[in-house]
Amino acid sequence: MYEFLQYQVCDVMTGDPITIGPDAKLREVEELFESHDFNGVPVVDAQRRLLGVVTKFDLLKAFSFDAHALIPHYDEIMEQPAEAVMSRDPVSVAPHLPLSRLLQKMVEMRAKSLPVVENDRLIGVIAREDVLKALRRATIRHELPVHEEPSP
Amino acid sequence: MTTLLYTHPACLEHDTGFGHPECPARLTAILNVLHTSPFAALEWRDAPQAEIAQLTRIHPQGHVERLLACVPRQGHYAIDGDTILSPRSGEAALRAAGAVCAAVDAVLKGEASNAFCAIRPPGHHAEPKQAMGFCLLDNAAIGAAHARAAHGLERVAIIDFDVHHGNGTQAAFEQEAGYLYISTHQAHIYPGTGRRNERGVGNIVNIPLLANSGTADLRHVWRQDIEPALREFQPQLILISAGFDAHYLDPLAELNFNEDDYRWLTEQILAMAAEYGQGRVVSVLEGGYNLPALAASVAAHVKALMEAPRIVQRSLVKGILERRKAKKNAASS
Secondary structure, three states: OOHHHHOEHHHHOEEOOOOEOOOOEHHHHHHHHHHOOOOEEEEEOOOOOEEEEEEHHHHHHHOOOEOOEOOOOHHHHHOOEHHHOOEEOOOOEOOOOEHHHHHHHHHHHOOOEEEEEEOOEEEEEEEHHHHHHHHHHHHOOOOOOOEOOOOO | OOEEEEEOHHHHOOOOOOOOOOOHHHHHHHHHHHOOHHHOOOEEEEOOOOOHHHHOOOOOHHHHHHHHHOOOOOOOEEOOOOOEEOOOHHHHHHHHHHHHHHHHHHHHOOOOOEEEEOOOOOOOOOEOOEOEOOEOOOHHHHHHHHHHHHHOOOOEEEEEOOOOOOHHHHHHHOOOOOEEEEEEEEOOOOOOOOOOOOOOOOOEEEEEEOOOOEHHHHHHHHHHHHHHHHHHHOOOEEEEEEOOOOEOOOOOOOOEEOHHHHHHHHHHHHHHHHHHOOOOEEEEEOOOOOHHHHHHHHHHHHHHHHOHHHHHHHHHHHHHHHHHHHHHHHHHO
């Protein structure tokens, strides 16, 4: 019942995740989303330092109406670099953060996934699905035998 | 004068069930580190069982009797989803409360200037008539009441830096002006009490902190809230509800204190105790659920208690210098 409290982010994250550079075009990012089931992709520099994150939401937002044009220039926007739409200074987590605290953060931020950073380098991504899987694993065994009697 | 360390093997036998975070291994981790050479000067003492008369200053006798009657002969008994009894839980609870009373006796008799009670189950959620939140009897409250009733002290302060609010201690003392209860805790988590506007008879100081508060916030609220409240109250004895679950690695909450914050906070408390209460401090273990973080935090806390004379001397010298400087400034202006 309490096993979940023992887990840390590094136990269930995806290590060595797929990343993109800041100049990857939005067309490539979209293709990445089509061929994988993740919701966001970390943007890193050559030293694998985290620069930002592009999510499906960021991508949609790039095509939304704004003050610059009456109609979004769909073709041109697809050619923009990732760094034009990415969320900068993204919230990241440390590998040894207890999973219970990660879950709390995810719920509060409504985040679908978060980058995992250690010593300034991206080392993984942790997604809602990873946490759910850990929750299932932690609750599948060990029911505590207790007598249900009125409390004193 | 040395620091006393109260504990008892029965506290290791309070079994909360497989995987429960409030587990015997917490205490084992603490005792292991306190057995290492930097702590050789600690004076270890066995915790006696509290007498019923000591408990009933906080918990009505009928409640204590019903609670002890719930202790199962075998297996477990759940008071609520968090609070589990096993066959040895009754003795553990009595030893935990007894440790604090014995530590208060020893410190007030001058056998030591301070003491740490390495005990479980913890206490600060236990309300006068309701065990809850891993807690059976409110150990710190029982010790504080003992200091007033058995030793005639008039002003006893309890500083509670566990990440959860001590609803039990607040409930015990909110109508009692002879006690000052100060709590830092994370807002909006268990048990839901501890808002700033809960002030008792002016003797309750609640300091809720937002998730992810850390070192700077702790220092800020010390200067802003805790130190002024202590200076106004002038406690003759300070008890600490020492929970270490505000640590940044703790799985049950989201504050970001570290070991050095616990050292710093302990030193501030010792300096206040030196100024108003002849240095008398009794610290009582509450929560803390990441074992390495707990052990390291307790080590920092106990090390500071052991170094109290040096810390106190330093703060006295600092005080004298500051006053001298202020006088000089006043004279020259």
